[in-house]
Amino acid sequence: MSLVEVNDLAKTFDVSAPWLNRMVERKPRQFVHAVDGVSFSIDRGRTLALVGESGCGKSTVARLLVGLYGPTRGSVRFDGMDTGQVFASPQARTLRQRMQMIFQDPYASLNPRWKVVDIVGEPLREHALVTDKAALRHQVAELLKSVGLAAADTEKFPHQFSGGQRQRISIARALATQPEFLVCDEPTSALDVSVQAQVLNIMKDLQRERGLTYLFISHNLAVVRHVADQVGVMYLGRLVELADKATLFGSPRHPYTRMLLDAIPDIHMTGRARTPVQGEVPNPLNPPTGCAFHPRCPHANARCSAERPALNHFRGIRVACHAVEEGRI
Template sequence: MKTPLVQAHDLAKTFDVSPPWLNRVLERKPRLTLHAVDGVSFEIEKGQTLALVGESGCGKSTVARLLVGLYEPTRGSLTFDGVDAHAAFKTSEGRQLRRRIQMIFQDPYASLNPRWIVEDIVGEPLREHGLITDANALRTRVEELLQSVGLSAQDRVKYPHQFSGGQRQRISIARALATEPEFLVCDEPTSALDVSVQAQVLNIMKDLQRERGLTYLFISHNLAVVRHVSDQVGVMYLGRLVELAPKQALFAQPRHPYTRMLLDAIPKMHDTGRARTPVQGEVPNPLNPPTGCAFHPRCPQANARCKSERPVLLALHGVKVACHAVEEGRV
């Protein structure tokens, strides 16, 4: 058995969102803790893509930031290629590890410095890691990177405002590829783009994965995009994984009631006469989550056990599901 390239075990991240000390004293308010990610575990094989999906606020982007070391986990561990990543990030070896793990951010309008030309933006990782110091060699490498994502070599002297949204995201991809990483964390890289441009960017990412053997964690709330890019899909709800399955299994036979609800909400070409089932209810307040299973207030299968006992992610018939109803055969 090959060891997976990325292994997350019981990752958790809490944030203190309490009011200022004086307000707490005068108004007698308690401390408030937000459990953004609460015990997430998964593995990604080398060259594969794991997609995380879920409604806004479920903790997907926090998981992304934990994986690249932008956040320190409150609990749990991340192993990258057999190395404890968060321990390594604090040592001299961390610089080498950061070269191998890169991130593509959600908003191409906010993630590029508007005062820098493209050559400086794409070349920054090369300079920071000391990979290229010669100006001419740097220019040549930036031109190669731009051409690898479908841009022109002459684009290196332009500023970000001279590009469309899709072109800016290609610049972001070129910057992420500069250090020749093995693992890319993609935080909704196409959500700010038009549908036709989304397809172009996704095809570029698929081509790059084939050519370079890249491993992706792909975060999205668009299930059509997930179906196009992923090998495995993890469904998140209120900071926890509720289902983790191979793509074909998840789309053919979703097990968790929340996954079914998400898939039912997608318009289908051949079901034009059928009324779509909207996603029922709203995500509960993460500062005051429900007891037991967090999904029980919206779940048609919920019973007394669901309201009192929190389900754990269990392996059932080749997929992992955290649901009492599935475990008991009620679904």
């Protein structure tokens, strides 16, 4: 049973110059299609990871799911409810209790003037889950213990912690309302590799204990391999491949997925032929025609530059590629 269902989700941002500049320079308005028709579902208790290079729309998807942005097109359904309608209604508070977000930068997402008891306790106060101070302190201490910190840390300020400890505080804050769904926007990318492993292990343990459902955003495929059940690969606002983890890492189909996997250092020295990621991500203000990946693709032909591929089912996975469809690769 799917807890989260995303259908044809799109978000367009107006990035035009001010009106007077446009009039003087005779320039049209400019729009960026940050997310352009993304569809996926996440089963209860499972983890879907979205991967791709910077600027492909992963973080925008995360913000659309938790209601920080409103979609330009499409819908997000959570436990059967249309979140767009619920966020605009009095039931929004209850829905926000059930879904929370962990942000990328633990140095920017915690208020430096607040003690940990206030930071982690804020969701409890906002949602009126705890009324008196003693109960609040006890609840915050328990949350800190669940992420491997001490009860005594409640009286400290964020600057007294390392990056990994701060991210644990962020996780404790996200867990305060006992959510079912966590959106994790690159939660370990600002941390050292050794600390990344600790934070990821805590998140996996919490998922097992509490039956949490995760959307995990990352550009690091090694991290994704550790946490995900399913993987979606994004390129310039669209999903190009969606498969379960074993299939995606074992036999990737889309040329872009293959390039991303080839860019991972080969520690086993298998001697397999590798093609590192070639070229740059195109300017999103002026994306290529047809398949957005065709200028960088070794298998592109005339159809690829003219016709945009749809995300179709192919041998148990979903892939958007004319070359795969035609059996050229």
